[in-house]
Amino acid sequence: MTPTSEPTARLRPGEGAIARLACLVLQPVLTRVVRRVAARHPSLFARLGPHQATDFLIDPVELPFALHLRPDPQALVFRAVPRDAAPQAGATIRGRFLLLLELIDAEQDGDAAFFSRDLEVSGDTEAVVRLRNALDDMDGSLAEETSAMFGPAGRAVLARLRRAYPDATKPQEYA
């Protein structure tokens, strides 16, 4: 299987520095989120099978950075990475940020998002299918759980995010 290439979006001048700063700020949050998910949903690792060791690149098209996930229960990795420093991934999943979040929360159907071309996958398709099935077997809402970790401020951010993404629109990509 061909390793996936880097994210396709290109950076505007100055965005590299913004991306690096955003990654630094986000990292403690991401670490907390992934540890919490692993603790609350241990069964998802069994569904990942051999792809616990796969590097996934999750690429929210409208954000200036991507997310690197390696769902190894012994050495979890979930970090924001500037696009120009993204690792070579076994599989890449690409779409608008809220769509990716809603897929995890089973608010959207992954096949439907693929049919409509709002979701793109590349690299090891089996890895993507396993990750999708593992996440789909989680009860509850990752978005709600994560926002609740940060109290009223977290919930306000989530609400604002949802208002910012009307369902039927696709955000502008960096071009």
Place this chain on the structure above:
Amino acid sequence: MSLAELICPAGTPAALRTAVDAGADAVYCGFQDTTNARNFPGLNFTPDELAEAVAYAHTRGTKVLLALNTYPPAGKVDLWQQAADTGARLGVDAFIVADMGVADYIARTYPGIRLHLSVQAAASSPEAIRYYCENLGVKRVVLPRILTIPEIRQIRSEIPCEIETFIFGNHGLMVERRCSLTNYLTGQSTNMDGVCSPASDVEYVRDADGSMSSQLAGFTIDRFGPEEKAGYPTICKGRYTAPHRPEGYYAFEEPVSLNLSRLLPELIEAGVHAFKIEGRQRSKSYVRGVVRAFRAAVDDIKAGHEANIADLIALTEGQKQTQGAFDTKKWR
């Protein structure tokens, strides 16, 4: 009027709970092995998960049907028999089977558990269906998607068992159970390994202009333009060029989903006992949306009202839907 049971898919325990909560009369599922026709990576149930699922469903009045609907290689029936033993021990309400040997084992070993004949058995004539009923005690047949409603009504009058038809979802019929296209390219069998287009052999390649190519085992089977809707990476729904069709065309079938929501009243009147929603490989979101829509529609019809059918086009393959052969033999 028929019972009009809704038979709903579940690829994971969470999807099963979703289907039950959304109003399924029965949920069908399978184990994590080759004994079922959705043997996909990361999908399906362990025996422990199935035990919990059966308890959850039965507490809420929902049945659980175990799909053992693939064909064992000759002489290698142990896995299918063990799966049947486990299902019986866990209290499933019926087995969905295709292979006569598997059906015979269950009929002899567990005569108190219902046998449903899978669509994979491709039984489409009264004579074939009666054979299964009389010799193996089959209580329900899932009809191949090649029959019109008048033909279903006629078959119903000539067989001693219930009829189940697909009503929504993937519409890859070809000649049911005889598809060897995946096997030809990947070496894995849809019918015996339970994998159509195994994910390990699928690759999507994005081109610089935004087009996307679907590849199976290294062969390009379709290429979608930047704004074009996509379908599953199955050979039967691939688009090919040929000397007489250099522009590329769907040689076998098109990426399209079955949606019989508008034919529900006629199907119920024709005596169909149960309606199957395809999609064990789909998400909880799909299960929730489709099951809720059909629950409401069936309940409306049973109450004597006109069904208010929800728009499910967004969940269909290629965002296209058809009534297929149920509407006319001229389909495709």
